[in-house]
Amino acid sequence: MYSEQVMDHFMNPRNMGEIPDADGAGEVGNPTCGDIMRITLRIEENRIVDAKFKTFGCAAAIASSSMATELIRGKTLDEAWAVTNRAVVEALEGLPPQKLHCSVLAEEGIHKAIDDYRARHGMPTANGG
Amino acid sequence: MYSEQVMDHFMNPRNMGEIPDADGAGEVGNPTCGDIMRITLRIEENRIVDAKFKTFGCAAAIASSSMATELIRGKTLDEAWAVTNRAVVEALEGLPPQKLHCSVLAEEGIHKAIDDYRARHGMPTANGG
Amino acid sequence: MNSMTDRRSRPVYMDHAATTPVRPEVVEEMLPCFSERFGNPSSIYALAREARVTLEKARGQVATAIGARPEEIFFTSGGTEADNWAIKGVAAANKKKGDHIVTSSIEHHAVLHACRALEKQGYRVTYLPVDEFGRVDPAAVEEAITDKTILVSVMAANNEIGTIQPVAAIAKVAHDRGVPLHTDAVQAIGAIPIDVDSMGIDLLALSAHKFGGPKGTGALYVRRGTRIGTFMDGGAQERGRRAGTENVPGIVGLGRAIELATAEMPQKAPRLAAMRDRLIQGLLETIPDTRLNGHPSERLANNVNVAFRYVEGESILLMLDALGIAASTGSACTSASLEPSHVLTACGLPPEHAHGSLRLTLGPRNTEEDVDYVLSVLPRVIERLRKMSPLSPERYA
Amino acid sequence: MNSMTDRRSRPVYMDHAATTPVRPEVVEEMLPCFSERFGNPSSIYALAREARVTLEKARGQVATAIGARPEEIFFTSGGTEADNWAIKGVAAANKKKGDHIVTSSIEHHAVLHACRALEKQGYRVTYLPVDEFGRVDPAAVEEAITDKTILVSVMAANNEIGTIQPVAAIAKVAHDRGVPLHTDAVQAIGAIPIDVDSMGIDLLALSAHKFGGPKGTGALYVRRGTRIGTFMDGGAQERGRRAGTENVPGIVGLGRAIELATAEMPQKAPRLAAMRDRLIQGLLETIPDTRLNGHPSERLANNVNVAFRYVEGESILLMLDALGIAASTGSACTSASLEPSHVLTACGLPPEHAHGSLRLTLGPRNTEEDVDYVLSVLPRVIERLRKMSPLSPERYA
Ligand SMILES: Cc1ncc(COP(=O)(O)O)c(C=O)c1O
Numbered sequence A, B: 001m002y003s004e005q006v007m008d009h010f011m012n013p014r015n016m017g018e019i020p021d022a023d024g025a026g027e028v029g030n031p032t033c034g035d036i037m038r039i040t041l042r043i044e045e046n047r048i049v050d051a052k053f054k055t056f057g058c059a060a061a062i063a064s065s066s067m068a069t070e071l072i073r074g075k076t077l078d079e080a081w082a083v084t085n086r087a088v089v090e091a092l093e094g095l096p097p098q099k100l101h102c103s104v105l106a107e108e109g110i111h112k113a114i115d116d117y118r119a120r121h122g123m124p125t126a127n128g129g
Numbered sequence C, D: 001m002n003s004m005t006d007r008r009s010r011p012v013y014m015d016h017a018a019t020t021p022v023r024p025e026v027v028e029e030m031l032p033c034f035s036e037r038f039g040n041p042s043s044i045y046a047l048a049r050e051a052r053v054t055l056e057k058a059r060g061q062v063a064t065a066i067g068a069r070p071e072e073i074f075f076t077s078g079g080t081e082a083d084n085w086a087i088k089g090v091a092a093a094n095k096k097k098g099d100h101i102v103t104s105s106i107e108h109h110a111v112l113h114a115c116r117a118l119e120k121q122g123y124r125v126t127y128l129p130v131d132e133f134g135r136v137d138p139a140a141v142e143e144a145i146t147d148k149t150i151l152v153s154v155m156a157a158n159n160e161i162g163t164i165q166p167v168a169a170i171a172k173v174a175h176d177r178g179v180p181l182h183t184d185a186v187q188a189i190g191a192i193p194i195d196v197d198s199m200g201i202d203l204l205a206l207s208a209h210k211f212g213g214p215k216g217t218g219a220l221y222v223r224r225g226t227r228i229g230t231f232m233d234g235g236a237q238e239r240g241r242r243a244g245t246e247n248v249p250g251i252v253g254l255g256r257a258i259e260l261a262t263a264e265m266p267q268k269a270p271r272l273a274a275m276r277d278r279l280i281q282g283l284l285e286t287i288p289d290t291r292l293n294g295h296p297s298e299r300l301a302n303n304v305n306v307a308f309r310y311v312e313g314e315s316i317l318l319m320l321d322a323l324g325i326a327a328s329t330g331s332a333c334t335s336a337s338l339e340p341s342h343v344l345t346a347c348g349l350p351p352e353h354a355h356g357s358l359r360l361t362l363g364p365r366n367t368e369e370d371v372d373y374v375l376s377v378l379p380r381v382i383e384r385l386r387k388m389s390p391l392s393p394e395r396y397a
């Protein structure tokens, strides 16, 4: 059902946890659907120097969060913004069709955390806030 | 499916054949239904001294004819008339439900052959002939 | 009559159209699925994933055998379910489009009785006649199709007389009118080449026990895009289209059996056809008042069906059984019934001839000696029964 | 995290509600039916008559197990078919009488989706609520019945939470209004005593693979005189009421398995119940924020179902799998779906708790060491997942 990459990131998640006093934080999903992801970022000079996740969800959700945080670490905000759910899926060597929404959630979580940082610093955000 | 008695009377039928110049003969059934029985009788002093059958039909039909002819041999006409299909079925140790009509056919065949004899001799017949 | 009760040491099974023994290779592959790899394929742990893998392997084997894609194969509990699903499922999904089905009068009861059930619900069904050899005329299909026709269902090969239908030509006329074609290929799989694409088949029913697989497992092929409702509702198995915990051992057996049957067909068919022809010729030559039922050439390689006048089929069967030969009068399902075969009647055989018909269907285990034995025994059986019969050539002269 | 990937040498299978391994005694009895006694029971020769005899023996075994008469037992391809047939068959046969069905909101999808299919055809269905333990109130059934009600369908025991329903009381209120009762006893057979007469059951669905028999075989019990149409149309098998060549090996396996399961029930159930209670107590004691789903006492002897807050079920399953434990979140059929279990939701569990539920279902092969192992491992798994979770008691405080 799951690729080896998914199982690895599920059993040995990278970047699990919460950055205290994070520079940006985003939470997406809702418990009713069985998926919540919380992404916290440490940002220095417009670059993500640390990223962590906490996820309530299935193995695909956990692995997607783990992989997504891996992919954005060290990237500039614009580069990180451009990391799509497709990139997450590819890095995970695929997800079952009914689990693709987990990767979408990861993308959304990153966007939300970056937007949170931008909003705090008076920069334009995706939803114009 | 069939009792031992049925199989025995089917594989080793008694009284198979046709009595030449029979004193009474009756044929019942029709080829469309897959069953025809022809009963021929030799009758002396109101008593059946010989009975033979020829049957086109299934094993139950052949066994019923064989058993029916056995049951009426040596009987008076009235006694033979009283041999019911039930008596044939009992003597055969039973027939499957969908084959009970074969025993009815045997009873009808005997009645028809006896009536034939009676008609030839101006005696009253079942159908008032 | 002692000569009639001598059984041979090895019985002769010549009723392969009714069912076949499961091949040892197939049983072997099924066995571990019962008690070891027994997981429910819908679960997610390792044991269950193994079961899913074997299931999908079997799906691939079935797809390959008929030139389909794996996602077009849906496992069922046999040919009857596949036929019921195809017919009732297409009918339910196309209610708005129409209410008319075209089929033939020589279909298996799984098709005919599914159609009758629809008629009770208000659908209309045309049962096309066949010629004396049991063939459906594609032109007749074309004529029967109306604006309201939602399905044409014609079997690939008949189970009683072995007649092979011009399925590709029938598919063509159906498609020209935008109507999908279902074919009951239960007797055709492993017997004649089947390719759903080149033949234009949209739905196809098959059943494992007819080609060395286990009873109680079959499949329905559904061409991608074909509108069809569900028949068995419940869990999300078979991508939500056929509910019920999958019969994993059975499906594994089906996969292996269809793979073997189609691979061996090129070698097997000519051998069976040669035995078939020797049987037919031998019986027609040695037994008077006998005729061949079905088509002289467009016929399954393993099917012999002959009508012996003046005798009745069941009594032939039972005498043959006493002699160690297993045969049939028609479809096994109707052996208990009193009516003459609907297939033979549709071919124009008078009921009394139909009643005297015998079907011998060969299989890979049959030998030339089996053929010799049947040819030596059957004339005696027929003669003996004719002696008991009040019917005779003179009577009909 | 290495401690999470150490598999035990013997895996712990605790998903017996999803499926069970076929018992060796059962496989042994099935084996000769594949390649030796392989005849089609509808044929009339010796080989086929043998098959018919074994079939009828199995029918007797099933009848005895539930207190029915053999002629009231009809073999099917499993529980799903039996449920579909019962519901759609009664609906079709009683069209003139009415168009209303009463069932519960916690039925298996085989019942629920069959009902939904009927709703699409214009039938009306009442899905009764249950209490927090998953019980249907007989008084609610009584209230729901109208002049147009043709069937009440309430399961004997639930597959997810193990709650046992007051079937006899429900049957009584149904019968008082002249309505027949169907019960899905797929999980109940071999687990609790079932007697169709004393419980007033008119139709009953069962499935072999839930009690040591093979997948793909089940039965529908139909009380004599109950009006029901056919579901599978075709040949005259099962006295003309269920067409399709009989799955003889499967049916033979069903017969033997149900005989063994019911005979051993008095000994087995208390042993399973003791292990169940130790598991429940152990989990509730060692893992905070955990609750028992289902009924505290009216519950199947082998069913444990607990909700762990703040974590999600599938990830629990996969971690347990890595540790060699096979378990489930609910019915296996819905493991792939995103919706929380309809059963837990109907019991009033909020979706986020339902998402964190785990089902462990015991079987005769499970040992006290298995229980110890699960009790030692599961708290670590939950702790680990909770550490990953953004949800927490504080957040909900
Ligand atoms: C042509 C044909 N269609 C359908 C069936 C039904 O298949 P099954 O017995 O697997 O239900 C059969 C055999 O019985 C058959 O010969």
Ligand SMILES: Cc1ncc(COP(=O)(O)O)c(C=O)c1O
Binding pocket: C243, C244, C245, C246, D017, D077, D078, D079, D080, D081, D083, D108, D110, D155, D157, D158, D159, D184, D186, D187, D207, D208, D209, D216, D218
């Ligand atoms: C309560 C219940 N009903 C029906 C079914 C369906 O049975 P089957 O899988 O044999 O079709 C199951 C199991 O899947 C079940 O647990």
